Amino acid sequence: MNNFNLIDKFFNDTLSDKEATLFNKLLQEDSEFKEEFRFQKDLKKALQLNKRESLKATLQGFEKDLKKKKSVFTIKTWLAAATVIILLGIGSLIYNSFGNDDPKNLYAEYFEPYRNIVHPVERGENDGSIETKAFQAYENGDFYKAINLFNSVESLEEDDNYIDFYKGISYLALNKNKEAIEILLPIATEIEKGDYDLSQKANWYLALAYLNANEIEKAKSQLYMISHDNAFTFKKEEASDILEKLN
Amino acid sequence: MGNQNSNTTLELIKKGDQKTLKAIYEENRKRFLNFAKKQGLIAEDAKDVYQDSFIAFIENISTGKIQSLHSSVSTYLFGIGKKLIQYQKRSNYRLKTSSAVKINEIKEELDVNFLEENVTKEQRLLQKGLKKLGAKCIEVLEMFFLEGYILDEIVEILHYKNKKVLGSQKSRCISQLKEIIRHL
Numbered sequence: 001m002n003n004f005n006l007i008d009k010f011f012n013d014t015l016s017d018k019e020a021t022l023f024n025k026l027l028q029e030d031s032e033f034k035e036e037f038r039f040q041k042d043l044k045k046a047l048q049l050n051k052r053e054s055l056k057a058t059l060q061g062f063e064k065d066l067k068k069k070k071s072v073f074t075i076k077t078w079l080a081a082a083t084v085i086i087l088l089g090i091g092s093l094i095y096n097s098f099g100n101d102d103p104k105n106l107y108a109e110y111f112e113p114y115r116n117i118v119h120p121v122e123r124g125e126n127d128g129s130i131e132t133k134a135f136q137a138y139e140n141g142d143f144y145k146a147i148n149l150f151n152s153v154e155s156l157e158e159d160d161n162y163i164d165f166y167k168g169i170s171y172l173a174l175n176k177n178k179e180a181i182e183i184l185l186p187i188a189t190e191i192e193k194g195d196y197d198l199s200q201k202a203n204w205y206l207a208l209a210y211l212n213a214n215e216i217e218k219a220k221s222q223l224y225m226i227s228h229d230n231a232f233t234f235k236k237e238e239a240s241d242i243l244e245k246l247n
Numbered sequence: 248m249g250n251q252n253s254n255t256t257l258e259l260i261k262k263g264d265q266k267t268l269k270a271i272y273e274e275n276r277k278r279f280l281n282f283a284k285k286q287g288l289i290a291e292d293a294k295d296v297y298q299d300s301f302i303a304f305i306e307n308i309s310t311g312k313i314q315s316l317h318s319s320v321s322t323y324l325f326g327i328g329k330k331l332i333q334y335q336k337r338s339n340y341r342l343k344t345s346s347a348v349k350i351n352e353i354k355e356e357l358d359v360n361f362l363e364e365n366v367t368k369e370q371r372l373l374q375k376g377l378k379k380l381g382a383k384c385i386e387v388l389e390m391f392f393l394e395g396y397i398l399d400e401i402v403e404i405l406h407y408k409n410k411k412v413l414g415s416q417k418s419r420c421i422s423q424l425k426e427i428i429r430h431l
Contacts, residue, residue: 008391008398011391011392012391012395012397013395014397039421039425040392040421042367042369042370042373043373043388043392043421043424044392044393045366045370045373046370046371046373046374046376046377047377047385047388047389047392047393048306048393049366049370049374050374050377050378051306051389051393052302052306055302055305056298056302058265058268059272059298059301059302062268062269062272062273063294065269066273066276117277127256127319127320128319129319129321131319132319162278162281
C-alpha cells in the first residue's frame with residue numbers, strides 16, 4: 001500500500017533511479033499496484049479529455065458570438081453604405097456641376113485607407129510586437145512610420161500578403177504611386193477565394209493608384225473590371241461612379 | 248514592458264480568463280484561417296486546425312511547458328498550426344501518442360497531442376464519472392495530474408493544513424470516483 005506513493009512520484013516525474021527500478025518491478029509483480037497505476041493513468045487521460053472538451057465548447061461559443069456579431073455588422077454596414085451612396089450621389093451632383101473631374105481629384109475624393117481588420121489594435125492594449133506598432137502607426141495616419149515598421153515585420157509565411165496590402169495603401173496615402181502600384185499589382189492579380197479577399201480590395205486601390213498617377217487608361221480598365229465583373233463586390237458603385245465621371 | 252504585458256496575458260490564460268481567451272481567439276482567427284486555406288485546407292478543416300492549435304497552446308501553458316512568452320501569441324499559434332497542417336496533409340492528423348514537437352518559429356518543443364484517438368471504454372467511463380465528482384476534487388486532481396504540481400505545492404496554493412491532509416483528500420477523491428463509476 002505504501003508503495004502507492006511511487007505512483008505519485010511517477011506522475012510528478014520525480015522518481016529516483018532506485019525508485020524507478022522498484023516501480024518497474026512492482027508493475028510486473030504486484031497486480032494491485034499495476035491495477036492502481038493503470039487506473040490513475042486512465043484518470044489523467046480522462047481529465048485531459050474533459051478539459052479539452054470544455055475548452056472546445058468555449059471556442060465553439062466564440063464562433064457563435066462571431067456569427068451574431070457579423071450579422072449585426074452586416075445590417076449596420078448596409079445601412080451605412082446606403083447612406084454613403086446617397087450622400088455621394090448628392091455630393092457628386094454638386095461636384096459635377098463644377099465639372100472638376102481631374103483624375104487626381106477623383107483619387108482624393110475616393111481614397112480612404114482601408115480599415116485595419118487584420119490586426120485590430122485596441123486602445124491601451126499593446127503586445128509590443130512590431131506588427132502591432134505598425135498597425136498603430138497605420139491607424140494614426142503615420143504612414144511613413146507604418147511603412148518602416150511593416151518592412152521589419154517578420155512574415156510568418158512568404159505568401160502572407162496582408163502586410164503588403166497595408167503597406168501598398170500606406171504608399172498610396174503618401175502619393176507614392178509607383179511604389180504603391182508595384183506592391184498592389186501582384187496582390188490584385190492573385191486570384192483568391194473566400195471571405196477574406198484581399199485581392200479584390202487590392203484591385204480597388206490599384207485603380208486609385210493609377211488615377212493618382214494619371215494613368216487614365218489603366219485606371220479605366222481596372223474600374224471597368226470592378227464595376228462589371230460579377231466576382232467583384234467591393235466598391236462596385238464607386239467604381240462605376242468614377243468611370244462615369246472620367247468619360 | 249512588452250514582456251511584462253505578455254506575462255500578464257499568460258497568467259490570465261492560465262486562469263482561463265474568458266475575455267482574454269476570446270480576444271486572442273478573435274484576433275488571430277481570420278489570419279489563421281486564411282493561412283490554412285492557402286495551404287489547401289477546406290474551410291471546415293481550417294477551423295478545426297485553428298481550434299486544435301489554440302487548445303494545444305493553452306494546454307502547453309497549463310502544463311507549464313510554456314512558462315513565459317518569448318514571442319507574440321500569434322507566433323506560437325501559427326507555429327503550432329503549421330505543424331498540425333503538415334500532419335493533416337500526411338493524413339495522419341490525429342497523432343496517436345502525445346509527442347513533443349519542435350516548433351521552428353519559437354525554437355522550442357511543445358506538446359502537440361490528440362487524445363481522441365484510442366480512447367478506451369474505461370477512460371470514457373472515467374470521463375463521465377469525473378463530471379459527477381465535486382469541484383474541490385476536480386481542482387486537486389487537475390492540479391496534480393494535469394498541471395504538474397507536486398503535493399507540497401498544492402498544499403500551499405490551496406491552503407491545506409499539511410501534506411497528509413491533502414494526501415488523504417486526494418485518495419478520498421479517487422475512491423469516490425471509483426465508487427461513482429461502479430454505479431454508472
